[in-house]
Amino acid sequence: MxxxxxxxxxxxxxxxxxxxxxxxxxxxxxxxxxxxxxxxENASFHTPGHKGRTPARSASLLDEYPWQTDLTELPGLDDLSRPEGVLADLEARAARIWGASESILSVNGASAALAASILALSARGSTVLVPRNAHRSIVHGLVLSGLFPIWYEPVWDDDWGLWSSVSAVSVERLLERSGTELAGLIVVSPTYAGALSDLPAIAQVCRNAGVTLIADEAHGAHFLPESAMPTSAVGHADIVVHSLHKTLPALTQTGLLHVSRDSKISGDELRQALRLLQSSSPSYLLMASVEQALRQVEPPYKADTLADLHRLSFEISDFAKANPDFTLYQPAGGVCPAHILLGCTERQPDQLYNFLCERGIFPETMLGQGVLFMLGVGSRSCDVHLLTQTLSDFIQQISKEPAGQSAFAGPQAPARRPAEPIQILSPRQAFLLPSEVVPVNNSVGRISAATIAPCPPGTPLIVAGQRVPEEILECASLQTLRVVVT
Ligand SMILES: Cc1ncc(COP(=O)(O)O)c(C=O)c1O
Structure with missing residues (x-):
């Protein structure tokens, strides 16, 4: 590198x-x-999207003197809690880039932005439709807001052991069945593995039904208008949440909340909710890194930046398609070019994952039946060449060895479809009631007071307020669980 x-x-x-x-x-x-x-580390295929490289044309002050850049609300530096100067300009610039009516900066990632969206949503009803692949920050938003989740299932991919996309038709059916107390619907697209849902079509269904739509597009900040990237939810969903460090080159912990022109929730309501969840001393280093990241994705650099990302993605997927030892995740609704999930036909994902890490090539994670590689604006051809060469070495090596399970047991999603959740109490009720910690064996059948959502991918195994299912016993790393005392 x-x-x-x-x-x-x-x-x-x-x-x-x-x-x-x-x-x-x-x-x-x-x-x-x-x-x-x-x-x-010889090559990064994990977040953040800058891949350890200073973004091109970046202001040198940030790079050379990060400690001096770490400032506070001094004259001329504006105030993120009520931006009127340079920070207001930065937000306006973000709104122009993605085509939002208003964009709001988060220095606590997409996590705070999502929780704030749910807080702001809670004035509109008492229930919310939440996908089974929701990130844990959405559950945190439920705990804070008191909204009761109605869990719905995206398509379950049996081959990969993953939740995938959601169709507009299935959303239409969901909305027909939901009551008048519904505050809104949340959709995750792209998913952590990169599966895409047709957000414009889903937004139309929601608009027809008068339902507020929040799109968790944390993994799709590079979906820019007038580019060959997938269509962004910005301008379609009422609120769209972006993480700026997953594929773009801003520093970790940055995000944006985009408000669409006809949004049923105002920017003002969102700002008020976000203020509850962020530090009153937002980092100027983080905020300045957002400015440097935006430079990469606006004219005149945007076309080159995105073309490079596409080209590298094709190089890896073409390699995988041409090699029968690998399988490539290709969900029916399409996949984000920055997410490449590879399986190996002859070996478990942990063996491939370990082989790469030992050679200094770090994927994002093991996920379901594969290994997830994430590209970002900082990715370079040399990373991809090293990866494809090492993947070839892996195949050569395993052809000489008998198949066997390696000892490493890292994060891995369950290959089996998770049991249907039974939500007895709202996550907030369960969080606030008296609770006790019990051995996990004794927790089955009781109501969980905790949300367990190992990161990555951060999707919950169990949510506070749910009846603890027997399947929880299969989670080897869980020794105890906090349950509600009834
Ligand atoms: C689908 C999804 N949404 C939201 C988040 C939260 O993003 P952030 O890291 O910016 O807080 C993540 C993080 O991995 C995620 O995978």
Whole structure:
């Protein structure tokens, strides 16, 4: 990779020169761990989208003096809680890029933006239609708002063990069955694995029914108007949430809330909700990184940026298609070019995942029956060449070895369709009631007070207020569970 920073171990002690070496080491444990990772990573196929590279044409102050860039609400620097100056301009610029009526900056990622959207939605009813593949921040929004979730199922992909897209027809049926207390509908597109739903068609169905639509497009910030990328939900759904660090090159923890022209929820309501969830000291380093990321996706650079992303995506998928040892996730509704989920016909995903990590190629995660690779604006041809070469090496190596299960047991989605949830209490009720921690064996049949949603992918195994199903016992890493005392 090009231009990787070297983090030198700091041998100076915290309180001066009298400290011994051992405690000093402890003071730097995290920085050292980061340095070790940076030192061994040859190619990044995980978030963030800058891939450890300074975005092209980036202002050098950020790169050279990050500590000096870390400022507060000083004259000329505006105030994110009520932006009127440079931050208001930045938000207006984002709105122009995606075609929103208004865009609101989040310094707590798509997570806070989603929770804020749900808080703002709660004035409009008491229930909300939530997909089974909702990110845990949506559940956090339910806990905060008191909304009662009506869980609905996107298409379940048996081959890959994943929730996939949602069709406009199935949304229409859902809305016909839902009562007048419905506050809105949430859709995740693209999914964590990249599956796309037809958001413009779903938005039309919602509009006809007068239902508010929130689109979690955290993984699709690169879906820009007038580009060959999939169509964004911005301008269709009432509210669209973007993460700016997944595929774009802003620093981690940045996001946007886009409000469409006819949105049933106003920007003002969203800002009010977001203020509850964000620090009163938003990081100027993060906000400036958003500005640098926006530069990459507006004219005159937009076309090149997106063309590069497309080209790299095709290179990997063409390689996988031409190689019978690999299978490529190709959901019926289409897939986001930045998400490439690969399975290996002869081996478990953990073996492929381990093989790559040992060679300094870090995928995003194992997911269902495959390994997920994420491309970003910072991805380069050299990363992709290294990946395809190493995938070929993997095939060569396994052709010489008998198949066997490797010891690594990292994050992996269940291959079996998860049991249908029984939501007894709202997540907020369950969160606030008296609760106790019990061994997971004793939790079956009781009401969970906790939401368990391992990240990645952050989709819940169980949500607060749900009856604990027997399947919970299959989750080997779960020893205890907090349940409601009834
Ligand atoms: C589908 C989905 N929505 C929302 C989020 C939250 O995004 P952020 O990391 O920007 O808070 C994630 C994070 O992985 C996600 O996968």
């Amino acid at each position: 090009t231009q990787r920073a070297t983090l030198l171990p700091n041998t100076e002690s915290e309180s001066g020169s009298t400290q011994k070496a051992a405690p000093t080491k402890r003071f730097n444990a995290l920085t050292d761990a980061i340095a070790r990772h940076v030192g061994c």
